[in-house]
Amino acid sequence: MATVTITVNGKKRSATVEDRTLLVNFLRENAGLTGTHVGCDTSQCGACVVHVDGKAVKSCTMLAAQADGAEVVTIEGLAQGGELHPVQAAFHEHHGLQCGFCTPGMIMAATDMINRYGAKLDEATIRKELDGNICRCTGYHNIVKAIKAAADAMAGTAQAAE
Amino acid sequence: MYETNYHRPKTLADAAALLAKSDEVKLLAGGQTLLPTMKQRLAAPTDVIDLRHIDDLKGITESGSGGVRIGAAVTHAEVAGSETVRRLIPALASLAGEIGDPHVRHMGTIGGSIANNDPAADYPGALVGLNATVTTNKREMSADDFFTGLFETALEPDEIVTAVTFPAPEKAAYAKYPNPASRYSMAGVFAARLADGSIRVAVTGAGQGGVFRVSEMEQALSSNWSPDAIAGVKVAAGDMLSDIHGSADYRANLVSVMAKRAVAAAG
Ligand SMILES: Cc1cc2nc3c(=O)[nH]c(=O)nc-3n(C[C@H](O)[C@H](O)[C@H](O)COP(=O)(O)OP(=O)(O)OC[C@H]3O[C@@H](n4cnc5c(N)ncnc54)[C@H](O)[C@@H]3O)c2cc1C
Ligand code: FES
Numbered sequence: 436m437a438t439v440t441i442t443v444n445g446k447k448r449s450a451t452v453e454d455r456t457l458l459v460n461f462l463r464e465n466a467g468l469t470g471t472h473v474g475c476d477t478s479q480c481g482a483c484v485v486h487v488d489g490k491a492v493k494s495c496t497m498l499a500a501q502a503d504g505a506e507v508v509t510i511e512g513l514a515q516g517g518e519l520h521p522v523q524a525a526f527h528e529h530h531g532l533q534c535g536f537c538t539p540g541m542i543m544a545a546t547d548m549i550n551r552y553g554a555k556l557d558e559a560t561i562r563k564e565l566d567g568n569i570c571r572c573t574g575y576h577n578i579v580k581a582i583k584a585a586a587d588a589m590a591g592t593a594q595a596a597e
Numbered sequence: 598m599y600e601t602n603y604h605r606p607k608t609l610a611d612a613a614a615l616l617a618k619s620d621e622v623k624l625l626a627g628g629q630t631l632l633p634t635m636k637q638r639l640a641a642p643t644d645v646i647d648l649r650h651i652d653d654l655k656g657i658t659e660s661g662s663g664g665v666r667i668g669a670a671v672t673h674a675e676v677a678g679s680e681t682v683r684r685l686i687p688a689l690a691s692l693a694g695e696i697g698d699p700h701v702r703h704m705g706t707i708g709g710s711i712a713n714n715d716p717a718a719d720y721p722g723a724l725v726g727l728n729a730t731v732t733t734n735k736r737e738m739s740a741d742d743f744f745t746g747l748f749e750t751a752l753e754p755d756e757i758v759t760a761v762t763f764p765a766p767e768k769a770a771y772a773k774y775p776n777p778a779s780r781y782s783m784a785g786v787f788a789a790r791l792a793d794g795s796i797r798v799a800v801t802g803a804g805q806g807g808v809f810r811v812s813e814m815e816q817a818l819s820s821n822w823s824p825d826a827i828a829g830v831k832v833a834a835g836d837m838l839s840d841i842h843g844s845a846d847y848r849a850n851l852v853s854v855m856a857k858r859a860v861a862a863a864g
């Protein structure tokens with residue numbers, strides 16, 4: 436057992452947990468943030484994707500102890516002041532989900548790829564970048580559309596701010 | 598996952614001392630192989646030693662001889678995005694950028710990948726294809742000597758990979774046929790002409806014994822660097838992996854196809 440302290444969505448969270456505790460379990464059970472999902476046992480589905488120190492990772496494939504001292508952002512940390520994040524808004528607008536199980540991971544993967552590619556993000560790149568996120572419902576088409584729309588909208592806002 | 602104890606050493610010496618304590622202690626780099634294995638209860642180390650906080654294992658630098666030295670704990674994403682690697686060995690940067698998916702690339706490391714020596718892993722192809730040198734906390738060895746078989750390397754139980762040094766080739770390319778579900782290689786061929794003019798063709802993903810070289814292709818390419826020169830060269834199906842993803846015959850054919858693509862891409 437060890438005390439792990441992780442800054443989750445800007446708020447410091449400490450808990451004494453077994454060393455084998457996965458980050459996803461720390462988030463869901465200790466921090467009470469159940470937006471991050473577990474969809475598989477094989478590190479393949481991406482439903483559990485969160486950002487650790489600014490990078491998208493699978494929280495089912497990282498120990499909470501490895502994230503001790505890190506900054507983590509989960510799906511619950513995206514909306515600001517009751518306003519949906521542009522990627523969340525785009526998934527809503529473009530119907531980028533059906534059952535919604537994969538959606539938290541999809542949105543965290545999407546914000547990560549937009550952070551890295553910005554306005555250069557095209558459809559082929561989005562499809563390639565979704566290699567680690569599996570959706571059983573949508574056929575991906577509207578997810579890709581939503582991510583493209585969000586990337587364009589965010590590039591537009593960035594430009595307007597300059 | 599069975600219980601385990603987590604350690605976070607700051608120096609290589611501390612990590613080595615922890616590792617030497619028992620055979621049940623394991624190094625934990627990116628965890629993208631070890632943690633899934635522990636979750637399936639196929640591995641149950643009493644202790645795991647996190648290598649991500651040791652400065653000596655980090656960083657990508659230009660080596661004295663014009664090649665690239667990559668620390669063992671450098672992630673696939675860092676190699677793919679490195680300006681130094683892209684300039685000196687673009688084939689290596691693009692190989693790293695095709696491993697798994699973005700989330701795996703943010704965590705997985707070159708040291709973990711080669712120490713594990715999964716027959717379907719990509720890096721072994723680049724190390725053997727470029728005649729790279731593996732440095733550990735104890736010694737240096739060539740990639741040819743490092744990879745010894747399926748999930749087997751020359752590493753001693755208490756040995757830690759610290760870096761891999763790649764010479765810059767005259768030209769090189771990697772062509773991979775990924776498994777559509779896992780993204781691991783079904784057959785990947787790294788073809789290179791090194792600075793001294795020697796030719797190397799290394800195959801990963803397909804062989805029963807892990808990465809291997811195809812000397813017949815190397816000879817054919819020495820006199821004529823073109824996809825046509827190797828079009829007729831086939832590897833023996835008897836030496837190939839055969840599983841639900843592909844038969845040995847299928848993989849043997851993929852090797853020839855990927856080899857031609859790699860040579861064409863290297864130009
Ligand atoms: C969904 C998914 C898809 C993947 N797709 C691919 C793919 O397409 N191609 C590919 O090549 N790989 C793929 N991988 C594997 C990935 O590249 C792993 O990151 C890599 O194989 C292991 O690196 P790691 O840093 O995560 O090592 P870990 O999992 O931390 O460790 C692996 C093993 O190496 C040992 N080890 C780690 N570092 C050292 C060191 N410095 N010295 C000695 N021993 C060490 C550990 O003790 C352990 O036994 C995939 C993984 C996943 C989960
Ligand atoms: S839960 Fe499926 S990848 Fe993490």
Ligand code: FES
Nearest residue numbers: 533535570571572
């Ligand atoms: S919306 Fe159901 S899994 Fe993606």
